[in-house]
Amino acid sequence: MNIRRLLAMAFKETLQVWRDPRSLAVALLMPVMQMAILGYGVSLDIRHVPLCVYDQENSQASRAVAERFVSSGWFSVSHVISRYSGIARAMDRSECIAAIVIPANFSRTLASTGSAPVQAIFDATDVNTTNIALGYAQGVVAQANAQISAQWDAAHGVHPSQVGTVELDPSVWFNETLDSRYFIIPGVVAVILALVGAQLTSLTISREWERGTMEQLISTPVSALEVMLGKLIPYFVIGLLDAAFCLAAAIFWFKVPFRGNVAALFLTTALFNLVVLGIGYLISVRIRSQLGASQIALMVTMLPTTLLSGYTFPIDQMPAAIRALTYVVYPRYYVTILRGIFLKGSGLADLWAPMLGLSVYAVVIIWLASRAFEKRL
């Protein structure tokens, strides 16, 4: 290993990235765009579910029920209708996802028995959205029930202590507001780093083949290891800068709570960077066209990071076989670590298992990469 040759490679590679608009865009613009698109666009929370209200009674009590749905923030009334068929029509046109029907005898039944049915109808075409909306609706109804039964008790002279109510007081840890954005954004950072890192390095060796510079390069005494390290150094720095940007955006712009320590974050990010750069480099050594290499890099990074890392689709709910597969997929470890550091304030000691996974991955990939490139035509 010769330091001068290594630095010469790194210097040359840096100039090439700097002068290649495409690489520069991937290095600098892509993280900003992805952060904006994924940070804002991907949210598992559903707000303002369009709601159709068919109030057959139109009394103060019935209006109060509808009002509860709206004031919860989860629903907004899109239609107020006066016929059952209106619900079907609104759903057919996708103008509402949920509908509530309040019967004509609502307040009478409520006053006499202390409880009254309200019908809720959901469009279950999109099962996920419906499940979430259903959850919200149950929440709204539960809240209403509590209040109504308290009022009823008071009106009928039943003292609460005599009934002995049991109340559930849920306490949510780590993501107190249950904001799915907090859960997703650390994953977004992993997606961006994997995408950018592997994209850039997938071009480095294939570029030399494609432009015909490889033959001259391998006729020099530069070693395969010097080529690899020299080429990876600039991308490692770019990767860390992109990571710093994304993490800063997560903390300061999207206000994801950051409870862990920066050193742990830096260490794991550096490891993750090594893995994705190594993967991109391996692809680049194998595929001699830039287009082919970048396409494969996209597949190898995008698919596992978005589907198998637990970034949006919870690993716990996957079938056993797929769950086993996630252990083979490197982003899983990084996403777990990031969430731990961000939301739980976990230290390195708590995260030893995913850290170990990521480290093993990094060592294996870099070892493979260092052996992959042969100085031969």
Add this chain to the structure above:
Amino acid sequence: MMAAPDGAAIRVHGLTKSFGPVQAVREVGFDVSRGEIFGLVGPDGAGKTTTMRMLAAVLQPDQGEIAVDGVDVAADPERAKLHLSYMPQRFGLYEDLTVGENIFFYAELFGVPRRERAARSEQLLGAAGMLPFRRRLAGQLSGGMKQKLGLVCALIHTPKVLLLDEPTTGVDPVSRRDFWAILYDLRESGVTIVLSTAYMDEAERCSRLALLHAGAVRYCDTPARLKAMMPGALLAIPATDPRGVRDVLAGTPGVLGILLMGDRVHVRVDDAPRRIPELQALLRERGVPQLRIDPAEPGIEDVFVALLGQDRQP
């Protein structure tokens, strides 16, 4: 085949390389002595580039031995690379780097001492007439300039052996002259040069030539001795209609070969004093009057065609 004098800078023996069913290089062997300009000449597909690549240690031979400056290239390619320099046929420098950056990059890869680097790059760029282009991107240079830059980068570390694969193809005459001036200077300073070329005038400038055909060395000697080997004598016929002359003379007894050379026709005959009057008479008879038929010194192209043609039809 003539052996080089002692102190060979390059020894090649039994070099063989196949690509699938195609045998690109067959049992090639030659020695090149220090300070020689050795030319590999042959038609396209003769195996020139494959041979050059194996000499440069970028392509692994199937069989055979190469020693460059005493270093076994197959056994220790990286050590051999320290002392040699290779310029591929296709421009191999970075078009998105400037002239100066390319030179810097190759100087660093070969570990040229810093103080030496500036002086040497100054001197080489000066000799190539490229001092004003230091800051220009290599991709924006003309074809000739690119080749000269390639040579500058190849020479920045003062190699002992220089390998040039068709270095002047597509280069303008002025740049070619600069190029050769640099090569002669190098030879003076004891650098061994191997170059492949398709230009016959360049082949003449080499101290020795290997004539490659179908992957094998057919002849290997100095240009003068190769010319002496040419069977028959050469006649030059200045012609306004060279094709017409060729058509008349083809197949005539005593004519061994005909080669069109622009506004002249080269005719190789078995016996010049006897055939000149015969050919003149024949041309007159067919209505292609020729004032002059002169004996001519064969060029290397004549020799080449004669020798290889003879191989093909023994």
